[in-house]
Amino acid sequence: MRDAARDLPVRSALPLLTGALEGHGAAVLCAPPGTGKTTLVPLALAGLTGEEGPPAGRAGGKVVVAEPRRIAARAAARRMAWLLGEDVGGTVGYTVRGDRSVSSRTRVEVVTTGVLLQRLQRDQELAGVDTVVLDECHERHLDADTAAAFLLDVRENLRPELRLVAASATTDAAGWARLLGDAPVVEAHGTAHPVDTVWAPPPGTVRPPHGTRVDPALLTHVASVVRRALTERDGDVLCFLPGVGEIARVAGALADLPAGGVDVLQVHGRAPAAVQDAVLSPAGRRRVVLATSVAESSLTVPGVRVVVDSGLAREPRVDHARGLGSLATVRASRAAGRQRAGRAGREAPGTVYRCWSEAEDVRLPAFPAPEIQVADLTAFALQAACWGAPDASGLALLDPPPAGAMAAARTVLGAVGAIGDDGRATGRGVRLARLGLHPRLGRALLDAAPLVGAGAAAEVVALLSEEVPRSYGDDLAAALRAARRGGDAYGGRWRAETRRLRSLAGEGAAGAAAGAGGSSGAGASSGAGSAVRAGAAVRAGSAAAGAGSGAGAAAADASTGAAAAPGARAGTARPWGDDAVAGVVAALAFPERVGRVEGGSCLMAGGTRARLPEGSPLRDGSWLAVAVADRPVGKGHARIRLAAVVDEDTARRAAAPLYAEGEEVRWAGGDVVARRVERLGAVELVVRPLRDAAPERIRAALLEGLRTEGLGLLRWSQDALVLRQRLAFLRGRLGDPWPEVSDEALLARAEEWLEPELGRSRRRADLSRIDAGQGLSRLLPWASGEAARLDELAPERLEVPSGSRVGVDYSDPRQPVLAVKLQEMFGLAESPTVAGAPVLVHLLSPAGRPAAVTADLASFWRDGYRSVRAELRGRYPKHPWPEDPSSAAPTRHTNARLRR
Structure with missing residues (x-):
């Protein structure tokens, strides 16, 4: 052990940490950066420091340190090996995706959390491992949270002696302590530099x-x-x-x-x-x-x-x-x-x-x-399903997964045959989980390999498993060629990942069809308590699963073309060039993102429209398989980042579960549209007019049009408008049995008051010929006999003292209005009423202009008339302006006419 290890501040906390682990089996370690929590602590827990008395680790026990990133895992292993005066791969080793340096002498192994998850799925007991350290747990990466939940399940059901340490410089120590069963919190303050x-x-x-x-x-x-x-x-x-x-x-x-x-x-x-x-x-x-x-x-x-x-x-x-x-x-x-x-x-x-x-x-x-609250949970949901906890409700997690995200994840997993109807992993799902890929890419690898070859499929999937450099462009096939040529860092990682995936594709191809929809054997167990025990059944079931049947198998067969998918057209064998390979792999990975190109944008089968950059070579294609797209904040459309040109047959096969054909009768573009349609999700493939649509479907479309555009589609004569206003007044004044005639109420009862005219209509023009007033009369309370009192309760006109019959304005249902010339109301002491409600009288000048407004004529004659008379008498001298209007004779005429 080098002298540098003796100066690490975390050394002072080691006795407390080892004591906590011996007493409780789990602990939370909080140590500032630079104190040695990532390097000295694992060595001490493995009994490799040689200065703390009896070894902290168990005899022959191994310490596994989980880091969130590959760069951190390799760096931690190198630092620990240096402290021991050794090279990496001896006492200290590491395993990250695509790179491993361990030996039979390795006592401390640093892995990424993703590698740890894979290991747990293969060997729930973690045979030979004494302690697991989850480093930098404050970052709350989804893999780390999942690994912690699985490890706690293992401790509870299989290996209570397995020790767990949650370590970080800054973390929610109390939350992690509760999660680990009220574990002790050990703090290392050290001598951090200011x-x-x-x-x-x-x-x-x-x-x-x-x-x-x-x-x-x-x-x-x-x-x-x-x-x-x-x-x-x-x-x-x-x-x-x-x-x-x-x-x-x-x-x-x-x-x-x-x-x-x-x-x-x-x-x-x-x-x-x-x-x-x-x-x-x-x-x-x-x-x-x-x-x-x-x-x-x-x-x-x-x-x-x-x-x-x-x-x-x-x-x-x-x-x-x-x-x-x-x-x-x-x-x-x-x-x-x-x-x-x-x-x-x-x-x-x-x-x-x-x-x-x-x-x-x-x-x-x-x-x-x-991350569990904001990320795509498809891979997490598959891990949980393989663990035997399909809904993840029994897993010990600091934060539960959002229900909507889990539902979306299960939809994807069901579509690729990874889970059955019960939500549990199928044999195919177990294989997908072991690929170390997103389930979409795993599906593409397994299903494309028999079609285009394991090597070609691995190349494209490797390209999609990491963000492609922008310099490679947005054409997936061109990006594939650039990766082959490239001597950059991305190209090196791409080649390494291609080799790994080629091997996995070869293994998976032999059993790609087997167990696609079969039971995994884990279906009998439920909840976290039985999840680990279900693991053995999962492994046995995946090995023994047969061809299977059901949605998962059907989806697998349709996607690979093994069986004729609905809507897929017969084709001939094709040469698998780069463009074809890129297209089929992308389409299998993202079937809902195949779409047809229309004027610089692509309508995808899932219903989203995505735009292509100006000058993109992809604009020349008629169909695309979109591999990478995002939606700019505040924009209604998506933006294509990476896609491949495909033909329609490839699109139909890849998205076969989205194929549908049938009759459509609906309101669109301002009229009834009736047609026969073949579609791939949102993409219309073939459209023909439908000339014999069922009357009930036409009626439903017309009603949809009325709800969409409003009752203005009908013919509203002046009489119809007045009738509606009178009914609205009576409804507000008297309630039942007078009908509600708001837009919402009339639309809800449209079939009741618009028949039989609605049944004879087939298009917008027919609606415009329906007399709304005639329809409204059907809503009157005929059964109770109240309909006969309509003119009594809400008359269209009222007779005034002059003998004129003046129309009543019901446009304000709260108070009807009577607009009448002032001289015609002489001698009337009380304001008129309708349905017991006083009418608001607009008294007009001889020229028909408003002179006064009152609901109390007696008060107006007494207090208001004098000022109106003084103002208007000189302007209209030919009309009578008596001093006492309450006793004067009403008239429609001038003084001269009265004298005759």
Whole structure:
């Protein structure tokens, strides 16, 4: 053991940690960055430090350390091996996807959480493993949460002696302690070096992140803060940015740093292993390391004394309604900020420059959003189903999965034959889970291999399993050719993944049809308590599953073309070139995203319309299989990022479960549309007019039109409008049995009052000939006899003292209005009423203009008439203006006419 291990602050907490594990079997370890929790603790738990008395680990027991990222797993293993004075692969080893360095002597193995999940599904007991350390659990990655739930299930049902440690620098210690059964919390305070904080907000206004877009002004500011830090502080600078694109932009802004004086390095998940290793090794020159969140945890970058934090992070988002996933740029949490700042104080006192204000800091979220709440849960749902807990309700999780996301995930799994009707994993589902791929890509690999060959299928699936460089373009086939040519880091990883998948495709092809819909054998068990015991049955069932039947098998057969899918047209054998291979693999992975190209956009079978970039070669195709698409924030359409040209037969076969044919009668475009349609989901394939549509379907379409466009489609004469107003008044005044005649009420009873005219109608023009007034008369209360009192209770006209019959305005159902010339009301002491309600009288001048409004004529004659008379008498001298109107004779005529 090297002397460096003796100086690690976490050493003082080891007795408490080992005691907690011996007493409880689980513990939560909180230790600041740089204290040695990732490196010294696993060695101590394996009994390899040799200085704590009796070994902390059990005899022959193995310690497995789970890290969220490959770069962290390799770095932790190298550091532990160095502390022991050994090379990696001896006492300390690692396993990540596509890379493994272990031996029979390995006592501490560092793995990614994804590898740990695969291992648990194959061997629930984790034979030979004494302790599992879940490192950086504060990041709340979905794989880590799932692994913790499975491990707790194992402890409860199979191996109570298996020890668990949840370790992090910043975490919800109380929550993890409860999850681990009220486990002790062990804290290592250590002697962390102080880190000064410099608040460095942008000088001007910066737009907030929008989807994956970051305001260039902020990136320019971050670059300027890096320059400032190089001037004001010594040591290397570690700068945190949300993604690869932002790293490239800031690197470009720093391209003019003195040559030979400062190296600018870019570290992210796609960076070559050699670059990642170089960053983690001591350097002879000053460096600026531009990194994503991969550098937040478990990594010590030698020489770093300064951190520049952009304050941004990337989180997954899923649009379940459209089946589209994407990344969103968000403000990093305060916990992430502490982790990032701690990188500056690993080896000596340091400084963190935060590119936001101190006032903003208090408004940041305390912790990052748990991935289980925001991510696509298809892979998680398959893991849970294979574990024997289909709805995940019995799993020990800090946060339950959202019901909507789980429902969407189960729909996908059912479509690819991974789960049966009971939600439990089929034999095919178990195979998909073991591929280490998203279930969609696993389905594409297994089903495409018999068609295009295991090697070709593996190439395309490997291309889709990691974000393709933008420089490769949006044509999947062209991107495939670029990956074959490329000598870049992506190309190297792509070739390694292709080799892995080619091997898996070869293994899976032999049994691809077997058990596609068969029982996994786990169906008899339920809940977390029996989930682990169900695992053995899953393994046995998957080995013995036969051809099977049901939806899963049908979907598998249809997708591979093994059986004639509905709507698929007979074809001839084709040459499998790059374009055809790319198309069939993408279509099998994303069947609801096959779509027809129309004028620069693609309507996908799932119903989403996605636009193609200007100048894209994909615009020349008639059909596409869309592999990658996202929906810009605030936009109604999606945006195609990666797709392949396919023909209609491929689209029909891949999306066979979405094929339907039948008659459609509906209201569309302002009229009844009746047609026979063949469709692939939302994409119409063949459309023919339907000339003999059933009358009830025509009636339903017409009613839909009335609900959509309103009752204005009918013919409303003046008499009909007045009748409706009178009925509305009576309904409001007297209630039943007078009918409700609002739009909503009339639409709800449309078939009652519009028949038989509605039954004889077939199109919009026929509706315009229906007399609404005649229909309304059918709603009158004829049965009770009240209909005969309509004219009595709500007369169309009232006779006034002059003998004129004046129309009543019922447009305001709360109070009818009678507009009449003032002289015609002389001698009437009380206002008229209808249905017991006083009528509001609008008294008009001889010219027909309003002179006064009153509901109390007696009061008006007494108090208001005098001022009206004074104002209008001189203007209309030919009309009578008696001093006492209450006793004057009413008249429609002038004085001269009266004298005759």
